Amino acid sequence: MPSIAPDGKPESPGKVEVQPVAKDNEIRKRIADILITTSWFGEPRVAVQEGIVFLKGTTENDEFKQWAGDLAKNTEGVVAVVNQIEVAPATIWDFDPTFQELNDLARGFVRLLPMIVVALIVITISWILARLTVYLLRRGLLARSLSHLLREVMARTGGMLVMLAGLYLVLRIAGLTQLALTVVGGTGLIGLVLGIAFREITENFLASLFLSLQQPFREGDLVEVAGVTGYVQRLTSRTTVLMTLDGNQVQVPNSTVFKSTIRNFTSNPNRRDDFIVGIGYDDSIPFAQEVALKVLAEHPAVLSEPEPLVLVESLGPSTVNLRVYFWLDGGQHSWLKVKSSVIRLVKRAFQDSGISLPDEAREVTFPHGVPVRMIEDEGAVESATAKPTAEPETVATKAEASLQSEAEEIKEQARRSWTPGENLLTLSSSTDDS
Structure with a gap:
């Protein structure tokens, strides 16, 4: 039987001997039998005259035609070869190659049946072990103070590793070691590609895991x-x-x-707040500091430890600016309300102590003099000369409501x-x- 090279082309025939002495009819019969046996040629005809071989017929490609010529040339007793074989491509409706390929596939599937059965068994066992791993990790992590998301991610990651190990084992059994290594390496590559494609989603998800773990x-x-x-x-x-x-x-x-x-x-309910108050240059700074410290010491919402402070901040155009520091419990009191109360009480204490509170913004210029108008109505006179109502001495006014923190009300709105x-x-x- 003729042989075919791995690239699909027929290999050149070797030396053909005709014993004992080659005659024309023997050469013709020998070459014709070989051509018919190959089934590569349609209606092959061989004629030999004085050692000259004439080849006729049809074939599918030039390689088969060349092979027939080499066959005749290497036959003993052949002087020359006249290759008249015509190359006629096979019709497109020739299903023989297709049937042959299907036949080869069927045979290959039958040979692989034992391996397929083993692979299915390994995959099934890997799936069961993966589910068991996820279950055990979930139960084991319940004792730890972890969020549900973090426990679920850790459990499913363990199950995925077990399933990946089973897939690697199946590929090794199938003899696809290189493919197994590619799958294992490709898993990380796929994760990298997905991380780049969904960068923001991945960042937020990973950040939620870290925040659940760190709990800031x-x-x-x-x-x-x-x-x-x-x-x-x-x-x-x-x-x-x-x-x-x-x-x-x-x-x-x-x-x-x-x-x-x-x-x-x-995390630390104590909070320090501050504000600035300006006094006149003619007023005593130590005296103003003592007055402000007394207000802070008597205020029920101001903490004594750490102690409050009244420090000189700066020298303004018309005032000496003092910054008042005080601490309060933010879990019980609202720092906005307490700050309002402290500012109001410090301002009243300064006024009662004769400490001026000048401000350049209050300076008014009258370039054309001050207009004066007589008021004849006694009621109007009394109204014009009446002093404003004195500021209350209470810690919290009606406008400030209570000094209690509004955290519970806001939390209730959140619920x-x-x-x-x-x-x-x-x-x-x-x-x-x-």
């Missing part, structure tokens, strides 16, 4: 992050939801929260509001409270 704040804490001040409602897989002091719900992306500076006013997403801080908050 708890549910209900008053924080300032990315320029937004509010009470923490919940931490979702994408955003941190805050209820601002004016009752608005703000969602800050977790990636922004993780990369920003977080000010937690609840009544609709907030999207699962709260990842619920577990950590409940664990700490217990």
Whole structure:
């Protein structure tokens, strides 16, 4: 039988011997039998005269025609070869190659059946082990104060690694070691590609994991992050939801929260506040400091430790500016209300002590003189000369309401509001409270 090279081309025939002595009819019969046996030629005809071989017939390509010529040339006793075989491509409706390919595929599938059965068994066992791993990790992580999202991610990651190990084993059994290594390496590559394609989503998701792990704040804490001040409602897989002091719900992306500076006013409830008050140059600075310190010492919302301070800030155009520092418990009192109360009481104490409160903005110039008009009505005179009502000595006025913190009211508004997403801080908050 003729042989075919790996590239599909027929290999050149070797030396053909005709024993004992080559005759024309023997040469013709020998070459014709070989051509018919190959089934590469249609109606092959061989004629030999005086050692000259004439080849006729049809074939599918030039390689087969060349092979027939080489066959005749290498036959013993051949003087010359006249190759008249015509190259006629096979018709497109020739299904023999297709049937042959299907036959080869069927045989290959039958040979692979044992390997396929083993692969299915390994994949099934890997799937069962992966599910068991996820279950055991979930149960094992319940004892730790982790958020639900973090526990779920860790459990599913363990199951995915077990499933990946099973897939690697199947590929090794199939003899596809290189493909197995490619799959293992490609898993990280796919993760990298997805991370680049969904960069913002990936950043927010990873930031939520780190925030759940580090827990820089708890549910209900008053924080300032990315320029937004509010009470923490919940931490979702994408955003941190805050209820601002004016009752608005703000969602800050977790990636922004993780990369920003977080000010937690609840972790340490004590807070220091300050304001500036200006006195005249003719007034005694130590005396003004003593008056302000007395107000701070007698105020019920101002803490004695750390002690309040009254320091000289600067020398203005018409005033000596004093900065008043004081501490308060932000968990019990509102610093806005306490600051308002302290400023009002310091101003009244300065006035009662004869300390002037000048301001260049109060200076008025009358370039054309001061107009004077006589008032004849006694009621009008009494009204014009009446002194304003004295300021109250109470710590909190009706306008300031109580000095109590409004945190509970804002938290109640937050509980009544609709907030999207699962709260990842619920577990950590409940664990700490217990």
